[in-house]
Amino acid sequence: HELQRLWDGDEFEARLRACEARYHIHHRFNQRLNRGELQPFQVRAWVANRFYYQVNIPRKDAAVMSNCEDRAERRRWILRILDHDGRGDFTGDDAGGIEAWVRLGEAVGLDRADLWSHRHVQPGVRFAVDAYVNFARQRPWEEAAISSLTEMFAPKIHADRLAAWPTLYPWIDVEGLAYFRSRIPLATRDVEHGLEVARRWCTTRARQERAVGILHFKLDILWSMLDAIERGFPDDMPLEQRP
Numbered sequence: 722h723e724l725q726r727l728w729d730g731d732e733f734e735a736r737l738r739a740c741e742a743r744y745h746i747h748h749r750f751n752q753r754l755n756r757g758e759l760q761p762f763q764v765r766a767w768v769a770n771r772f773y774y775q776v777n778i779p780r781k782d783a784a785v786m787s788n789c790e791d792r793a794e795r796r797r798w799i800l801r802i803l804d805h806d807g808r809g810d811f812t813g814d815d816a817g818g819i820e821a822w823v824r825l826g827e828a829v830g831l832d833r834a835d836l837w838s839h840r841h842v843q844p845g846v847r848f849a850v851d852a853y854v855n856f857a858r859q860r861p862w863e864e865a866a867i868s869s870l871t872e873m874f875a876p877k878i879h880a881d882r883l884a885a886w887p888t889l890y891p892w893i894d895v896e897g898l899a900y901f902r903s904r905i906p907l908a909t910r911d912v913e914h915g916l917e918v919a920r921r922w923c924t925t926r927a928r929q930e931r932a933v934g935i936l937h938f939k940l941d942i943l944w945s946m947l948d949a950i951e952r953g954f955p956d957d958m959p960l961e962q963r964p
């Protein structure tokens with residue numbers, strides 16, 4: 722039966738990679754961000770809202786680990802938590818991705834307390850991020866691993882920012898962009914692991930299709946975040962309400 726035929730490894734990966742068409746790299750707000758069309762308060766709004774995603778990623782990864790009985794897999798997964806939360810002393814060089822994002826925030830003109838207060842976070846962003854954490858809590862860890870595979874498409878979006886922002890937004894200190902540079906090799910490593918898990922878990926055509934559906938769900942989360950940010954911070958936002 723054609724519908725039940727298992728895709729071979731290459732076709733399965735190609736189907737997952739084809740989901741790139743729905744990545745938030747193609748969202749109008751991201752395109753405007755990367756064409757230099759946003760005003761400083763809108764860049765600040767994006768950074769402040771994305772911070773809610775950043776701080777929840779290691780909570781999501783802890784949920785994944787809590788559902789995983791395999792010690793060898795947990796030994797690999799735990800690196801994701803350390804990447805974001807940092808290792809050891811916060812004043813040291815390995816302060817982690819959340820701290821690097823705070824420095825991005827400072828570079829665009831947001832102070833630490835402002836970011837951590839999450840006061841600029843739009844309801845839609847909160848709902849979308851919380852849905853991701855809840856998914857990881859409630860589903861088998863292998864499904865949550867598959868949902869992280871949007872990172873297949875992340876190195877390009879980070880590289881685009883590194884290439885474009887210094888010219889388009891000269892008012893942002895380039896040191897603030899270190900987070901984007903740091904993520905490129907880490908995302909590549911995470912994706913290798915995620916694809917391994919996906920191939921092993923998806924032993925039936927139904928599971929392979931479910932994997933594509935999971936990726937769509939995660940892509941919708943990222944897309945909804947930008948919808949909410951775009952709507953919350955219009956070009957003509959009253960001055961007194963701007964971040």
Ligand code: PQQ
Binds near residue numbers: 778869870871873878
């Ligand atoms: N996604 C994960 C995940 O699902 O576990 C972790 C990360 C992403 C990151 O650490 C990122 O920095 C990141 N950045 C972007 C981006 O800037 O567009 C997207 C994504 C993603 O595709 O989920 C992640």
